[in-house]
Amino acid sequence: MSQEKRKARRIKKEGKVKISLIPNDKHKSGKAISYHLSKDISFLGVKILSNTFLPIDSLLKLEVSLTKPPRFISGMGRVRWVKSRYADELFEMGIEFINTPKNQIKALKKHLEEMEK
Numbered sequence: 361m362s363q364e365k366r367k368a369r370r371i372k373k374e375g376k377v378k379i380s381l382i383p384n385d386k387h388k389s390g391k392a393i394s395y396h397l398s399k400d401i402s403f404l405g406v407k408i409l410s411n412t413f414l415p416i417d418s419l420l421k422l423e424v425s426l427t428k429p430p431r432f433i434s435g436m437g438r439v440r441w442v443k444s445r446y447a448d449e450l451f452e453m454g455i456e457f458i459n460t461p462k463n464q465i466k467a468l469k470k471h472l473e474e475m476e477k
Contacts, residue, residue, distance in 0.1 A: 374398060375425045377408050382419040382436070398424065403469045405437070405456040413451050414439050420455065426471045433468050435460030 375398045399407045406424060414420070418439045423432045437455040445452055457465070 375401075375427070377406060377425065378423040378432075379408075379410070379414075380421040381414070382421055384419055399452070401468075401472070403457070403465055403472060405440070405454060407452065407454050409445070410451050410453060411449065413448075414442065414453060416440065416442060419458075422455065422457075424468070426468070428471075428474065431467075433460075433464045433471075435464050 377398050397409045399409060401407075401424065406422075416439050420437045420439070421434075422437045423434050425432055435457055436459045438458050439453055440456045441454045443452045444450075
């Protein structure tokens with residue numbers, strides 16, 4: 361039996377995530393990657409499906425769509441892992457939230473608590 365190694369419980373939730381690549385030594389331009397689908401989320405990170413490959417350690421600007429009430433949580437993230445799906449046409453990625461304002465994380469935690477009820 362495998363044990364869960366995550367530091368925070370994830371909620372299975374599909375939603376829109378807007379991603380923009382933050383320029384660094386590997387990526388010279390801030391490429392906008394538009395909207396993609398989240399598969400699950402916690403206050404520490406989000407798993408997404410994307411048709412664009414992003415290397416591990418890529419820095420991202422994120423806008424995660426929340427419902428009830430509809431709003432966005434904005435912050436930064438780092439790609440922690442990538443899995444190819446459907447012959448490299450789709451990619452599943454784990455993104456860790458980093459340097460995200462405390463008020464945004466607080467709003468996300470509240471939203472996740474409401475979803476569990």
